Every structure is written in structure tokens, then in C-alpha cells.
Amino acid sequence: MEHQLQIYNTLSRKKEHFKPINPGMVGMYVCGPTVYSDVHLGNCRTFISFDLIYRYLLHLGYKVRYVRNITDAGHLEGDRDEGDDKFAKKAKLEQLEPMEIVQRYTLGFHDVMREFNTLPPSIEPTATGHICEQIEMAKEIIAKGYAYEVNGTVYFDVEKYNKEFPYGQLTNRKLEELLEGTRELGGQDEKKGRLDFALWIKAKPEHIMRWPSPWGWGFPGWHIECSAMSSKYLGDTFDIHGGGMDLQATHHTNEIAQSQACNHKAPVNYWMHTNMLTVNGTRMSKSAGNGFLPGELFTGNHPLLEKGYSPMAVRFFMMQTHYRSTLDFSNEALQASEKGYARLMNAIKLLDNLKTSSTSTSNIQELKKKCYEAMNDDFNAPILVANLFEGARIINSVNDGKENISAEDLQTLKETMHNFVFDVLGLKNESSNTSKDKALQGVMDIILDIRKEAKAKKDFATSDKLRDDLAKNNITIKDTKDGVTWSIQE
Numbered sequence: 098m099e100h101q102l103q104i105y106n107t108l109s110r111k112k113e114h115f116k117p118i119n120p121g122m123v124g125m126y127v128c129g130p131t132v133y134s135d136v137h138l139g140n141c142r143t144f145i146s147f148d149l150i151y152r153y154l155l156h157l158g159y160k161v162r163y164v165r166n167i168t169d170a171g172h173l174e175g176d177r178d179e180g181d182d183k184f185a186k187k188a189k190l191e192q193l194e195p196m197e198i199v200q201r202y203t204l205g206f207h208d209v210m211r212e213f214n215t216l217p218p219s220i221e222p223t224a225t226g227h228i229c230e231q232i233e234m235a236k237e238i239i240a241k242g243y244a245y246e247v248n249g250t251v252y253f254d255v256e257k258y259n260k261e262f263p264y265g266q267l268t269n270r271k272l273e274e275l276l277e278g279t280r281e282l283g284g285q286d287e288k289k290g291r292l293d294f295a296l297w298i299k300a301k302p303e304h305i306m307r308w309p310s311p312w313g314w315g316f317p318g319w320h321i322e323c324s325a326m327s328s329k330y331l332g333d334t335f336d337i338h339g340g341g342m343d344l345q346a347t348h349h350t351n352e353i354a355q356s357q358a359c360n361h362k363a364p365v366n367y368w369m370h371t372n373m374l375t376v377n378g379t380r381m382s383k384s385a386g387n388g389f390l391p392g393e394l395f396t397g398n399h400p401l402l403e404k405g406y407s408p409m410a411v412r413f414f415m416m417q418t419h420y421r422s423t424l425d426f427s428n429e430a431l432q433a434s435e436k437g438y439a440r441l442m443n444a445i446k447l448l449d450n451l452k453t454s455s456t457s458t459s460n461i462q463e464l465k466k467k468c469y470e471a472m473n474d475d476f477n478a479p480i481l482v483a484n485l486f487e488g489a490r491i492i493n494s495v496n497d498g499k500e501n502i503s504a505e506d507l508q509t510l511k512e513t514m515h516n517f518v519f520d521v522l523g524l525k526n527e528s529s530n531t532s533k534d535k536a537l538q539g540v541m542d543i544i545l546d547i548r549k550e551a552k553a554k555k556d557f558a559t560s561d562k563l564r565d566d567l568a569k570n571n572i573t574i575k576d577t578k579d580g581v582t583w584s585i586q587e
């Protein structure tokens with residue numbers, strides 16, 4: 098396949114020409130969500146970034162096997178193999194079965210991914226569905242001498258592994274530096290080394306999610322699920338492995354160690370990491386309490402939001418920053434994205450009715466080339482967007498009679514705009530409404546006009562009643578400095 102795609106590889110810390118193991122085919126694994134609560138917008142950024150990468154690989158003509166797992170077991174509260182299992186804890190709190198928690202948040206995750214127009218992965222394996230594979234892998238690692246059992250728990254021996262393989266290679270750290278950042282082992286610790294981590298954990302009597310194993314009843318550690326499932330579906334060495342940057346130092350470092358110890362092969366050729374979504378400079382996270390849920394973002398129902406933003410405006414907002422840069426949330430940036438998205442959609446609508454001439458005033462072939470160059474440069478979506486805005490400018494100029502375009506160039510411009518805006522950036526036209534949507538918009542315009550008149554007459558009883566009655570019907574209205582907005586609470 099002829100292309101110049103360069104991918105930044107976290108492992109080599111440089112951009113490399115992309116060459117898959119099997120010509121024309123790509124194996125890609127992305128660490129999926131831990132489904133014990135709703136995904137926040139930060140999680141969505143990572144999955145939307147990989148959707149862009151997936152879409153571009155498909156656009157280049159690759160057959161991609163995209164595996165994104167669901168973590169539904171073995172994720173403890175503490176990051177040192179201690180604390181409660183997050184699923185069991187939430188289940189107790191809500192008086193549900195752990196698998197009811199898993200089902201609820203998996204469905205919610207899929208809904209959100211659909212709203213953002215992400216393509217579903219080819220395979221979405223769950224940790225609980227692959228307990229046997231994880232046990233087999235832990236057994237193999239013990240047999241190869243890199244893991245040991247203590248009282249029903251199996252630990253990976255990091256110091257022994259590091260004698261043969263560079264354990265800290267993904268973050269470019271030596272074992273001594275990593276050891277400095279960890280606390281001394283206490284008398285009650287079972288493990289031999291401070292960096293050792295659990296492959297399998299003995300279940301305490303009260304632990305609900307448990308499975309039988311050669312070491313007694315227990316449950317898997319978090320890292321082993323990704324090693325076991327990626328090798329099952331993509332082979333011992335595959336092309337791309339991704340996730341958020343926060344997974345590099347522990348989760349992915351441990352994945353490499355487990356797979357390398359088990360198979361004596363490096364598991365992944367290109368490690369890709371997306372940067373974080375921040376709010377006022379602080380990483381958005383479940384624990385920091387600054388995580389907007391996508392639903393809150395769409396309705397504007399959150400103190401930090403001036404109004405609601407549509408899924409495509411939010412997706413476009415994310416596309417305007419490179420996936421390896423941090424992206425700070427702000428109302429201003431989202432409002433600018435709303436306008437930019439509308440500008441692109443309006444220009445695309447004009448494409449079908451443009452008049453052609455014998456020659457073109459702008460270089461359309463060059464524009465198309467620049468779009469490919471941007472994406473080939475480590476999926477540089479912001480540069481692509483700048484080129485698409487140039488495309489929109491040309492469309493508007495031709496439409497206004499200020500520029501000319503030939504029939505052949507118009508065809509190229511149409512293809513370029515459609516391919517990159519819809520197939521690669523994954524945007525869709527939100528205003529291509531059904532007749533029901535249009536009727537609802539008309540009725541809402543009438544109601545909001547009545548409310549505006551009532552307010553002008555200081556008839557607050559009527560204006561409040563309209564707002565409250567709409568709320569009872571799951572329609573939220575919000576007064577903003579630019580007027581009134583409304584949204585449906587799903």
C-alpha cells in the first residue's frame with residue numbers, strides 16, 4: 098500500500114514510517130473503559146482520538162481488526178493490589194449484582210460512543226469472559242520463572258524480569274529510578290519486590306466476584322486482562338496498542354512485561370498514547386470530581402457550562418487539537434467549535450449547486466495533497482481542519498462568484514471534503530433533520546416566544562410554569578447571554 102503515514106511511537110520516542118506486520122492488515126488494541134461508573138468527557142476524548150486513527154487507517158484501505166476491551170473485573174481502588182474491587186463496592190452501594198453494574202455502564206458507554214459517531218470496534222472482549230485465558234497466562238509466566246505464588250496470590254517478579262528485559266522502557270526509566278518512587282515493603286507485605294504486581298489475587302471471604310484457579314478462589318489483576326485478550330485476538334506481536342497517557346507508567350509497562358515474559362517477544366510494534374482533557378489545567382478524572390458526563394454537556398446541565406453543546410460540536414472541538422497535546426475545556430473554545438462546525442456543514446451543502454468554469458482560481462489538487470500530508474504526519478487533525486476551512490473558503494468564494502472552479506476540480510473538492518469531514522473526522526450533519534425534528538423545533542420556537550413575552554410583561558408565573566412543564570417532559574431550557582437554548586434530557 099502506497100502511503101507516507103508516520104506514527105509517533107511512545108517506545109522509540111520518535112515518529113516512524115508505519116509498516117504493519119501483514120501487508121494491508123492492521124491489528125490495533127485500545128484499552129477500554131472500566132465500567133463501574135459513567136464515562137466522563139476525558140475518557141471520551143481518548144476513545145474519539147482512537148476513532149479518528151481507526152477511521153484514517155480504514156480510509157487508507159487497510160483491513161483493521163480493532164479490539165477494545167471492557168474492564169469489568171479486577172480493578173481495585175488502590176493502585177498497589179489493595180483496596181476493594183470497584184465493581185463489588187458500587188454493587189454493594191446500589192444493592193445490585195456486580196454484573197448489573199457492568200451491564201448498566203456498558204450500555205451507557207455504547208450510547209455515548211454512538212452519540213459521538215464513533216465506529217464500534219471489531220471485537221469488544223470483556224475481562225470476565227476471559228478468566229481462563231488470564232489464568233493460563235499467569236501459569237505460563239510462573240512456568241517461565243517470572244512470577245511466584247504466595248498464599249493464593251500470584252505476583253510478577255519485576256526485578257528478576259529486569260535482569261533480562263528493560264522493565265521501564267516505555268517511560269524511559271531505569272529500575273533504580275522506579276524503585277525510588279515506591280514505598281518500602283512492610284512486614285505484612287507478601288511480595289518479594291516493591292515493584293512486583295499481582296497477576297492473580299486471592300479473594301477475601303467477602304469478595305463477590307471470584308473464580309476458581311490453581312491457587313484457590315480469586316480474581317485477576319487488572320493488567321493481565323489486556324495481555325491475555327490482545328494476544329488471543331491479535332497474536333503475540335501486533336501492530337498498534339493505545340490508550341491514555343496515564344496508562345503508560347504502570348498498566349502498559351506491566352502489559353509489556355507480562356507478554357514478553359510469557360512469549361519472549363515484544364508484544365507491540367507501535368505504542369500510541371493520547372494526551373489528557375483538562376479543566377482549568379487539571380486532568381479530568383472520576384476522583385477529582387471535575388468530570389462532566391457527556392449528557393451534562395449536551396444539555397448544559399452543569400455549573401461550569403454556559404449552555405448545552407451538540408455531540409458534533411464537541412467532537413469537532415476535540416479534532417482541533419492534536420491527540421498528543423493536552424486539551425483544556427472551555428466554553429469559549431466550544432462555542433468557537435460550534436461556529437466552525439456550522440461553517441463546514443454550510444459550505445458542504447453548497448457543493449452540489451456550484452457553477453463550474455473552464456479553469457480554477459485555486460489549486461484544489463494541492464489542497465487535497467495537504468489534507469493527506471496532515472493526516473500522514475501522525476494524524477494531525479488540527480492541520481487537516483485548517484485545510485478543510487480553506488476548502489470551505491474556496492466553496493463560498495465560488496458560490497459568491499468571486500472565484501472559478503473547473504468541473505474536474507469541483508469533483509476533487511467534493512471528494513476531499515466528504516472523505517475528510519465525514520469519513521475521517523467522523524462528523525455528521527446534525528441539521529439533516531427528520532420532519533418530526535423540524536415540527537418539534539417549530540413548537541419549541543412558539544413556546545419560547547410565549548415565555549419571552551410573559552417575561553417582558555413580568556408575568557413570571559407563566560414563564561416559570563412553561564419552564565417547569567417542559568422539564569416534566571424532559572425538555573431543559575437554559576437562559577444564556579445569547580438567548581434561550583433547549584435540549585432533551587435522554
Ligand code: AMP
Pocket residue numbers: 128129130131132138139140141142143340341342343344371372373374375380381382
Ligand atoms: P478508565 O475507564 O479510567 O480506565 O479510562 C478509560 C480511558 O480513558 C483510558 O485510556 C484513560 O487513559 C483515558 N482517560 C482517563 N482520563 C482521561 C482524561 N482526562 N483525558 C483523556 N483520556 C483520559
Ligand code: ZN
Pocket residue numbers: 127128129323348
Ligand atoms: Zn489495558
